[in-house]
Amino acid sequence: MHMRRDTKTSMLLLPSGAIYTALLLAPIALLLRTSLLPEGPGAPLEGPLSLSSYAALADPYYGAIFVRTLRIAALTTLFCLLLGYPLALSVSRSRGTWRRLQLLLLVSPLFVSVVVRAYGWMLLLGNRGLVNSALLSIGVIDAPIRLLYSEGAVVLALVEALLPFMAISILAILDRLAPELEEAARGLGASKFETFRHVTLPLSLPGALSGALLVFMVSMGSYATPALIGGARIRVVVTEIYTQVMAVFNWPLAASLSLTLLALALVVAQLARRLEARGL
């Protein structure tokens, strides 16, 4: 009886399943095969199966790129959490026009493409950008300071781009919390802060966790922002993959980089699931 229902239900998965198989699983299988070919600049994409492209990743150069990628993703997630939680709390506590206005401001960055926003940051942070010009003109500095092409600038731009996702994840949970829960806590003797600490915050953590996971994953996989704002100095895994494919023509290495990044993402997702299962 169970089987029959499962069969019928799984029919619903057919269309999306077909797309995922064709556009996700098949390319990953191809990537895996490519990664097992001998690596090297301009590698001919043939030859005996080997693990040389994975062995190449042991080079400290790639180690540093992976560490930087994780650090940028972690910092972006942290700042998104710190900025997104109060933002979500403020929206969830507001009503009417004020709430709608905040929501509009919150999602407005999503109306503009990441590339356009990255150029915006370049105009602001460049050597002749707004910030440097302003600092120069009031005499705080005598020569432009480097703001662009730094890890900080990449994190700043990523936070700006991903904050809406974090805030919306948290808001979705906060909006669903019954107001009586906070009232009950107050009535039982909890101050506003204690109510937040013992009721609102723990109950909203699942939203913060899914927001954090989302932001972390997207930061790790983002290309345009680190490419434009980090430039050649701040290499991350994704920009390195691009370089290996388009400039070095080392496809096996690009494939092993991609699969390692995917494995890292899966590990992070699994950790998040464990955290959630433990009730945080």
Added chain:
Amino acid sequence: MADLRIENLTKRFGDTVVLDGFDLSIEDGELMTLLGPSGSGKTTVLRLVAGYIDPDAGAILVDGQNVLTLPPEKRDIGMVFQSYALFPHRSLYKNVAFGLERRKVARDKIASRVAEALTLVRLEGLDARFPSELSGGQQQRVALARALVIRPTLLLLDEPLSNLDARLRAELRLEIRRIQKTLGITTVLVTHDQEEALTVSDRVAVINDGRLQQLGTPDELYRKPANRFVAEFVGKMNLLPAEREGECVYRFTTGETIRTAEAGRKEHVLVAVRPEVVRTGAEKGWNRIDGTVAHRVFLGELTEIGVTLADGTLFLARGSDLPTVAPGETLTLSWPVAATALLDP
């Protein structure tokens, strides 16, 4: 323990006046029920007393002290919500312990007081369960234990039984009354269920449109409703318009004259008769009225006969020994003069 005085309480939400100069005094140890339909303002009274909202005017005095300046956490009030509002991320034990933890009670003291509260509501051995693992009735008991464990000066119950099935409701109703009596705690219960109000309360305040309609014991409310609203809201009531003919004599629009025990002064009145006092057939010295049988239904302990009068009004009789009649039959109904009440139309 404590008494509660509510004076001239007024609350507006936007242009809507929810409470309009509401007064009520509740004595120490009393169980007062606020009874009214939804939107009558009864829950607003409770939320004002608990401190979740502020009034536009008026005072709330607990033991003579105005509590309006105090935030909810300083009012020392135990509240049970309609939804129970149990903390879903805390075990049953941690839910009940919440108020004691906020009061910085020592850990071993918390354990003994939580155990005591759970014994009081007859809910032992489930300490580690989470709210989602409890039945509705159990959740209700946890909510009650959580409110009582802090030994509040007042207990507020907002429709505490409305989410339970009828059998459990009847059982927990008596349970709440037992616990309230045991602790002697001043309690305000809000409900729209007149049966609940009549069974558990010392006194009942009937509220409609933000105004007090009648305040009295369940018995007074049932036997001497102050107005048409109370008569129709509490129990079933036959209401017939009538004209004054003389001292204690009134004439229905359908022609029959009847006598009353009380001497009303108004020309136009409503005659109010409870269906339970109405019998079939003519009884000597009783008031009587004729009509055509519309229905006869079995209600369990009672049977109800509905009779259509000459002007089309439905008149009800209820009893355990009503005769078998068929729709369409002509039937005479009668009831004692003493059980004939007069109300303003």
